[in-house]
Amino acid sequence: MIRSQDALHAPYGGVVPELAARAHLQSLVPVIERALENAGTRWEQVDGVAVTRGPGLIGCLLVGVNLGQAIAWARKLPVIGVSHLAAHVFAALLEEPDLHPPVLGLVVSGGHSDLIRWHTDGSISVIGRTLDDAAGEAFDKGARILGLPFPGGPAIDALAAKGDPRAIRFPRPRAPGLDFSFSGVKTALLYEVRKRTSISEQERADLAASYQEAIVDALLQRVEGALFPSPARGGGSGWGPEPTVVIGGGVARNRRLREAARSRLGNTAHLVIPAPELCTDNAAMIGAAALIEWDRRGPDPAPFDADPALGFA
Amino acid sequence: MRLAIDTSGVDQALVVLDGRRQLAADDWVRDRADPPVLARLDAVVKRAGGKPDDLEAVVAARGPGSFTGLRIGLSLAAGLAYARHIPLYVADSLAILARRASGDPASVALRDAGRREVYAWREGEPARRLPVDELAGWLPATARVIVEPAGGLASWVPGLAHLELPASERRPLSTALLESAIWTFDSQKPLRYDEVQALYVQPAAAEERRRMSP
Ligand SMILES: [Zn+2]
Numbered sequence: 001m002i003r004s005q006d007a008l009h010a011p012y013g014g015v016v017p018e019l020a021a022r023a024h025l026q027s028l029v030p031v032i033e034r035a036l037e038n039a040g041t042r043w044e045q046v047d048g049v050a051v052t053r054g055p056g057l058i059g060c061l062l063v064g065v066n067l068g069q070a071i072a073w074a075r076k077l078p079v080i081g082v083s084h085l086a087a088h089v090f091a092a093l094l095e096e097p098d099l100h101p102p103v104l105g106l107v108v109s110g111g112h113s114d115l116i117r118w119h120t121d122g123s124i125s126v127i128g129r130t131l132d133d134a135a136g137e138a139f140d141k142g143a144r145i146l147g148l149p150f151p152g153g154p155a156i157d158a159l160a161a162k163g164d165p166r167a168i169r170f171p172r173p174r175a176p177g178l179d180f181s182f183s184g185v186k187t188a189l190l191y192e193v194r195k196r197t198s199i200s201e202q203e204r205a206d207l208a209a210s211y212q213e214a215i216v217d218a219l220l221q222r223v224e225g226a227l228f229p230s231p232a233r234g235g236g237s238g239w240g241p242e243p244t245v246v247i248g249g250g251v252a253r254n255r256r257l258r259e260a261a262r263s264r265l266g267n268t269a270h271l272v273i274p275a276p277e278l279c280t281d282n283a284a285m286i287g288a289a290a291l292i293e294w295d296r297r298g299p300d301p302a303p304f305d306a307d308p309a310l311g312f313a
Numbered sequence: 314m315r316l317a318i319d320t321s322g323v324d325q326a327l328v329v330l331d332g333r334r335q336l337a338a339d340d341w342v343r344d345r346a347d348p349p350v351l352a353r354l355d356a357v358v359k360r361a362g363g364k365p366d367d368l369e370a371v372v373a374a375r376g377p378g379s380f381t382g383l384r385i386g387l388s389l390a391a392g393l394a395y396a397r398h399i400p401l402y403v404a405d406s407l408a409i410l411a412r413r414a415s416g417d418p419a420s421v422a423l424r425d426a427g428r429r430e431v432y433a434w435r436e437g438e439p440a441r442r443l444p445v446d447e448l449a450g451w452l453p454a455t456a457r458v459i460v461e462p463a464g465g466l467a468s469w470v471p472g473l474a475h476l477e478l479p480a481s482e483r484r485p486l487s488t489a490l491l492e493s494a495i496w497t498f499d500s501q502k503p504l505r506y507d508e509v510q511a512l513y514v515q516p517a518a519a520e521e522r523r524r525m526s527p
Contacts, residue, residue: 026509
């Protein structure tokens with residue numbers, strides 16, 4: 001059961017925190033009710049509650065964390081708080097239940113572009129992050145420059161399908177090591193748009209395709225850099241003969257990213273990109289994260305607060 | 314067993330009732346280092362000799378007040394009510410604050426809203442948000458005013474400081490919350506879960522954006 005607020009935020013060209021938190025308070029219980037109903041489940045059959053502790057918008061996290069724990073308390077159920085970011089990686093288990101670490105994960109969304117290593121001991125460390133915009137932000141900002149609606153990722157994805165990704169060669173990020181940087185390519189797009197007095201539909205599609213190509217290429221370069229270390233790029237080893245790579249987060253719905261990842265990594269790595277609906281924020285991935293964390297550390301022993309700055313653990 | 318929650322202000326409280334009788338209460342001052350409110354709730358229910366299954370109704374303060382506090386209180390209340398299939402009520406925070414006055418409730422309640430604004434309530438009217446500068450024109454000349462934080466009126470409108478009830482005439486928040494809860498349970502209608510909403514919590518800029526939006 002997913003309730004999207006995209007329509008609510010679309011007129012503003014981005015998520016308005018205050019609106020998001022308001023909508024959460026009103027819609028959360030009805031959403032839970034409907035999910036239980038769809039699953040044909042009664043409260044008596046529920047064994048535990050999992051809830052996102054962070055990271056995210058504080059107003060939204062507060063609602064989820066308190067409502068979830070209140071339900072658990074009132075029904076005397078164990079409760080576990082998990083990381084939304086880790087859940088984007090663990091979403092892969094919904095498709096491959098036997099998946100186990102070590103795993104190289106790429107989490108790309110509106111708020112994050114993180115390269116992580118899920119270690120055999122269950123812990124997760126971040127080995128690359130963005131120095132400026134997240135990949136999803138780069139798509140949103142690019143869409144705005146191209147006059148496309150919010151959310152920008154799907155809009156660019158759709159338009160890019162009609163364009164030539166080699167029409168314009170946008171710069172690739174120069175961030176060192178395994179980090180990302182998207183501000184350069186965004187500025188380059190702005191420059192390309194400004195230097196034209198008018199833009200035909202075909203040109204707009206070409207710009208979208210080329211911009212998307214630059215972002216996708218930058219993301220996959222870093223994944224390859226982490227898998228196949230070179231003196232210049234750093235990167236790690238110990239992934240085993242066929243390293244497992246998971247790509248998750250809202251941007252992992254991007255068709256070009258999925259396709260390019262398969263062609264570039266498909267032969268050397270065991271690649272898992274969950275179905276698009278499991279890449280978008282969803283509660284099933286929180287469930288998957290809860291199962292893994294539950295095995296590792298058990299339920300939370302005492303009430304906990306929301307943590308808007310929570311990392312992967 | 315019924316439960317009342319007010320986490321909308323600087324002073325916060327929980328009250329556990331049996332019918333109209335108070336079984337246990339907890340008053341505290343908001344602090345970032347505090348344990349989660351649910352931990353207090355668990356403790357106060359235990360002190361009342363109750364357990365989650367005994368819950369019959371819950372009421373929470375709906376604001377105006379702190380963004381964080383309101384979300385905590387309303388989400389807890391909604392979760393409890395939904396999980397136990399019991400009625401859920403909300404109560405206006407400033408009407409609760411007015412009941413902190415000893416004797417009759419204060420006729421005016423003011424709460425600091427930050428950025429030189431106050432949440433202002435007077436009997437028989439819904440709460441509003443006012444710039445501090447407009448307070449002098451809005452305050453009735455003979456009002457009994459209760460303010461959060463105490464002593465606030467002196468800093469906002471020094472000339473009217475005498476209208477504010479002194480700290481010695483204030484009761485604990487839990488006492489006011491108990492009375493408000495009884496009144497609410499007796500005379501108000503429970504809410505549907507999709508009606509739960511905090512009052513007046515947007516910063517002025519967000520409110521403005523909302524009005525201007527297509
Ligand atoms: Zn996400």
